Amino acid sequence: MSRFLKESHAMSDIQATALFHRAAGTVTRLPGHVVDASVQLGAGRARRRRLVHLAEAAAVAAVVASAATLGVSSLGDRGASTVGQASHDFGIDTDQMATALSAMLPAPASIEPGGDAVPGWLEQVFNQVEFPALISSGEARLTSVTYRSGTDQANVAVVVERLSTATLEPVRHHFCDATPTSACTETGLGSLIVLAATGSVGTQPGLVTLLTEDGWLVQAATTDTMVVPSATLVQIAVDKAWLA
């Protein structure tokens, strides 16, 4: 039994502090140059992630026809909050930002409201998607949108559900910890978090889930994963969450 475990039978704050300090003294030093170099690489990676988020934000702005979206979007993390800041970070002049963003976006596409009527295909999509057993407040809305890109056209089903605050953490856990295919990402769009994005794998319907910290669960799903990019599903879901 170590000295710590003997002490721990009656560990006070002071003893805990002493223990931590003793133990910390045995940690091998990390060579400074390792982190110094990797920070540079990491910064590059972070910029690329944020550029994708910026592109998503721009697309959302177009979808909801709200210029204000970009202004309040925290692009990728809670640090850069304006286009000007992003311009500085990415080394792109502000007046060139639109061009740079356009290059990041998928091919020209349009997303049109499909109304609140529930067509048969929508029900079919949701029957194929495995949803977790959620404790819902009972406030839910099922809608659809039509995605068009060139000659391609696809339907996307969207469910917007209000959760009680108490159910957020179990839902988050379900997607982030218990679902092996989940890709949890903080979008930086307000309090939105991308919890799960699957699709383009076999015949599995594409599914994007967003969980906002104020309790909205938004899921966008399609069976046409060869037509609708995952990023577009994200945009649609964000759009709906934005309007929720």
Add this chain to the structure above:
Amino acid sequence: MPDDVEGFRRFAAARLPALYRSAVFLCGDPHAAEDLVQESLTKVYLVWGTRRIDDPLAYTRTTMMRTFLSLRRRRSASEYPVDVLPDETVADPDVAERLDLQRVLAQLSPLDRAIVVLRYLEDQSVDDVALAVNRTPGNVRVRASRALGRMRGLLVDEPFPEREPCHE
């Protein structure tokens, strides 16, 4: 690119040992700790010189704690450290003590681990800990007390379960 790159390098070099030590106790293994320090410093690097940071160390510490908690929350199967803390015999009693401490910490929740590390390794006040982990001071007090109680109850003859990974 931050304007004051040299300033950042000096700051990172000076604070790296302390940040890394804390990360080791948070993550439980040195490789995950390196990743956590790297990601945290990267975040600080991106805002360095672009905004006013009154206390860079506190800012970095808070960034690291929130990164740690966030990574734990959105852990995925994409990366899974396979090395678990070895149940090894170590000649140096101080090193053995640290390994015991790491094993006990690994059984706390990520939030409790962050609180304990901030409070007892970094000697932070309850208020500062609360700020770093985004909880109320009262909640931090209760959690710290319970965590110490839990640690107290973890005896060496109990088998230690495998750690959960620190990183996604």
